[in-house]
Amino acid sequence: MTAVQVTLKLFATLQDYLPLEAKKTNALALELEAGTTVQQVIERFGLPQKLCHLVLIDGAFIPPAARATRALQAGETLAIWPPIAGG
Amino acid sequence: MAWTRKILRVDLNNGTCKSEPLNMEWAQQYLGQRGLATKYFISEVDPKVDPLSPDNKLIMTTGPLTGTPASTGGRYSVITKGALTGAIACSNSGGYFGAELKFAGWDMIIFEGKSAKPVYLAIENDKAELKDAAHLWGKTVWQTEEIIKKSHQDPQTRVCSIGRAGENGVMYACIVNDLHRAAGRSGVGTVMGSKNLKAVAVRGTQGVSIMKDAKAFMSAATAAKKVLAENAVTGQGLPTYGTQVLMNVINEMGALPTRNHRDSQFEDARKISAEAMIEKRPSDGKSHLVTNAACFGCTIACGRISRIDETHFSVVNKPEYWGASGGLEYEAAWALGAANGVGDLEALQYANLICNEDGFDPISFGATVGAAMELYELGILTEKIIGMEAPFGSAKALCDLAQMTARGEGFGKELGLGSARLCEKYGKPELSMGVKKQEFPAYDSRGIQGMGLAYATSNRGACHLRGYTVASEVLGIPVKTDPLVTEGKADLVKAFQDATAVFDSAGVCIFTTFAWTLADLQPQLAAACEGDWTMEKLAAMGERIWNMERQFNNAAGFTAKDDDLPPRLKTEPVKTGPAKGLVSGIDKMLPEYYQARGWDANGVPSKETLKRLGL
Ligand code: SF4
Numbered sequence: 001m002t003a004v005q006v007t008l009k010l011f012a013t014l015q016d017y018l019p020l021e022a023k024k025t026n027a028l029a030l031e032l033e034a035g036t037t038v039q040q041v042i043e044r045f046g047l048p049q050k051l052c053h054l055v056l057i058d059g060a061f062i063p064p065a066a067r068a069t070r071a072l073q074a075g076e077t078l079a080i081w082p083p084i085a086g087g
Numbered sequence: 088m089a090w091t092r093k094i095l096r097v098d099l100n101n102g103t104c105k106s107e108p109l110n111m112e113w114a115q116q117y118l119g120q121r122g123l124a125t126k127y128f129i130s131e132v133d134p135k136v137d138p139l140s141p142d143n144k145l146i147m148t149t150g151p152l153t154g155t156p157a158s159t160g161g162r163y164s165v166i167t168k169g170a171l172t173g174a175i176a177c178s179n180s181g182g183y184f185g186a187e188l189k190f191a192g193w194d195m196i197i198f199e200g201k202s203a204k205p206v207y208l209a210i211e212n213d214k215a216e217l218k219d220a221a222h223l224w225g226k227t228v229w230q231t232e233e234i235i236k237k238s239h240q241d242p243q244t245r246v247c248s249i250g251r252a253g254e255n256g257v258m259y260a261c262i263v264n265d266l267h268r269a270a271g272r273s274g275v276g277t278v279m280g281s282k283n284l285k286a287v288a289v290r291g292t293q294g295v296s297i298m299k300d301a302k303a304f305m306s307a308a309t310a311a312k313k314v315l316a317e318n319a320v321t322g323q324g325l326p327t328y329g330t331q332v333l334m335n336v337i338n339e340m341g342a343l344p345t346r347n348h349r350d351s352q353f354e355d356a357r358k359i360s361a362e363a364m365i366e367k368r369p370s371d372g373k374s375h376l377v378t379n380a381a382c383f384g385c386t387i388a389c390g391r392i393s394r395i396d397e398t399h400f401s402v403v404n405k406p407e408y409w410g411a412s413g414g415l416e417y418e419a420a421w422a423l424g425a426a427n428g429v430g431d432l433e434a435l436q437y438a439n440l441i442c443n444e445d446g447f448d449p450i451s452f453g454a455t456v457g458a459a460m461e462l463y464e465l466g467i468l469t470e471k472i473i474g475m476e477a478p479f480g481s482a483k484a485l486c487d488l489a490q491m492t493a494r495g496e497g498f499g500k501e502l503g504l505g506s507a508r509l510c511e512k513y514g515k516p517e518l519s520m521g522v523k524k525q526e527f528p529a530y531d532s533r534g535i536q537g538m539g540l541a542y543a544t545s546n547r548g549a550c551h552l553r554g555y556t557v558a559s560e561v562l563g564i565p566v567k568t569d570p571l572v573t574e575g576k577a578d579l580v581k582a583f584q585d586a587t588a589v590f591d592s593a594g595v596c597i598f599t600t601f602a603w604t605l606a607d608l609q610p611q612l613a614a615a616c617e618g619d620w621t622m623e624k625l626a627a628m629g630e631r632i633w634n635m636e637r638q639f640n641n642a643a644g645f646t647a648k649d650d651d652l653p654p655r656l657k658t659e660p661v662k663t664g665p666a667k668g669l670v671s672g673i674d675k676m677l678p679e680y681y682q683a684r685g686w687d688a689n690g691v692p693s694k695e696t697l698k699r700l701g702l
Contacts, residue, residue, distance in 0.1 A: 011332070011336070012324070012327070012362070026357060050319070054336065054561075056340065058664075059339045059340045059341050059665040061569075077339075081332075081336060082324065084320060084332045084562075085320045085321075085324055085330075085562055086329075086330035086331065086557075087330045087418070087551065087597070087598060
């Protein structure tokens with residue numbers, strides 16, 4: 001299987017699931033097996049499902065139903081937030 | 088009947104204060120606060136009035152739920168014709184001032200005329216009098232509050248006031264209450280300053296026990312609080328991270344206006360985000376954020392209290408700024424930061440402190456600095472004119488310019504004009520990023536299409552708080568819509584605008600709508616307020632208020648041409664991120680919106696629409 005390089009970004013309370021060094025940037029470089037889905041990354045990092053509220057790949061929204069099938073492509077950035085809002 | 092049924096009319100020409108009964112017929116049609124006070128305003132003021140003439144009036148108003156145990160029930164609004172915009176202005180503030188005004192027994196205060204010399208209004212329950220403010224003129228908001236509290240010998244007195252910005256004619260001056268809460272936008276503080284009115288000090292001990300059905304109200308308020316507590320956004324997200332948590336979200340989405348909207352992503356967004364605010368600083372090992380804070384009766388508590396880094400260049404010799412104080416909220420952090428390319432969190436906090444201390448809107452100020460920096464980069468403004476180098480990204484320029492604007496010194500006077508007048512003066516009107524002379528807040532209309540329409544049609548000029556479709560387009564509240572398309576946005580914007588008008592007329596905070604719908608507000612109003620407050624009645628009222636404001640603006644001289652975005656957003660595509668290649672689809676959305684509203688092609692409500700709404 002070929003590998004793909006991607007970036008995982010976790011924000012707000014989810015940043016606690018990042019290694020210490022990565023917390024400074026909220027970003028972690030990852031090497032994934034080709035075909036790894038969003039849902040598999042969520043599970044690998046032990047992120048509670050209900051905290052994975054806003055999921056973006058390269059800034060575009062990934063609906064909950066697509067997480068299990070959407071595979072990450074080389075160079076993409078997966079960013080995840082818990083339920084948040086602002087004004 | 089959660090109204091006190093009393094209005095205080097203050098004639099600044101003659102120095103008199105008079106009590107009069109609230110028009111209860113209007114209260115049944117317009118509820119309170121934004122709706123009801125706007126009804127009073129447009130019934131009494133010529134739409135063509137010069138905002139800074141004595142003939143303009145200024146109303147401070149509560150809602151029926153202000154001062155009650157309803158969650159967030161501490162809001163008050165200021166209604167006037169905006170100095171910055173020349174349009175109807177309605178600026179809403181939290182803190183404690185609004186509830187205290189209600190406790191003193193007043194639904195609203197109508198200020199008319201102009202005082203010959205500086206005065207402030209002192210209210211103690213039924214007693215109201217204008218007092219000499221010669222000793223307060225020239226003082227900051229913070230000094231004014233301290234002096235008034237000392238002289239009244241009552242620390243529980245609540246004060247709202249203008250700072251030096253409002254005295255000096257900064258066109259986007261605010262009225263600040265409780266040190267760092269503000270009726271912030273459209274220059275309501277400028278109007279207050281033009282009337283020689285420095286402050287209002289109020290002490291009320293009467294409580295608000297005038298419910299239609301107290302038992303039903305308490306149970307409705309308790310149920311609604313449970314909804315807020317159990318909702319992940321209002322129960323956890325907002326109290327923990329505040330509004331600032333949006334910085335990285337909007338940046339990832341490519342909708343964070345950067346360097347006067349030249350770019351839509353800011354390379355230093357993370358450095359000025361909520362995540363950065365909780366990090367320990369290398370200089371002193373402390374985090375910027377000290378704690379969260381709540382306005383009166385609020386069970387959300389989104390407010391931020393921060394402490395600036397004492398070693399930062401802006402405050403190193405100014406210990407008066409070292410204490411914990413309000414900020415940063417998302418809008419201020421964006422306008423002072425990304426909008427002019429400054430990624431120094433401490434500099435943003437300093438500029439924000441100055442905005443609070445001297446009472447001017449950090450959104451309009453920050454965005455005006457962004458426009459000035461672009462004019463500087465183009466060589467139109469020079470080091471000589473500004474008095475310093477001011478390229479995009481200069482934290483030093485931001486801090487110095489904030490101070491100069493507060494004091495009305497040098498180029499600060501020109502920044503006080505706001506971006507529209509500044510850019511016009513230097514021959515580049517197209518570089519002002521705003522609508523109806525009011526600067527945009529923190530969302531790029533090209534990456535969040537609905538917001539472009541919301542800005543263009545906002546009755547008080549560019550504003551996110553008149554129809555916050557970000558909730559739907561970004562956060563999925565109540566349902567997720569695609570931010571990159573124009574389809575469906577006309578109806579979405581209308582729905583948000585009308586519902587917001589109801590919340591703004593009730594006395595509660597718009598942030599409740601991250602968890603509440605009208606169905607959560609309605610039982611509270613129905614139990615508190617005399618009359619039959621059904622969902623249908625409230626929905627119709629929201630639309631009525633919107634159309635009433637629109638009629639005022641049309642009569643003031645605004646036309647469909649003013650419902651537009653700057654050329655940059657219509658012709659310069661986004662360079663990076665998911666919205667890459669897009670411009671705003673405002674020209675497509677606007678006719679759809681007029682149609683959804685029942686307005687003609689010129690944006691004028693049709694006879695049928697007015698009739699349907701009882702206008
Ligand atoms: S949600 Fe925030 S702004 Fe609204 S009333 Fe509560 S603390 Fe104030």
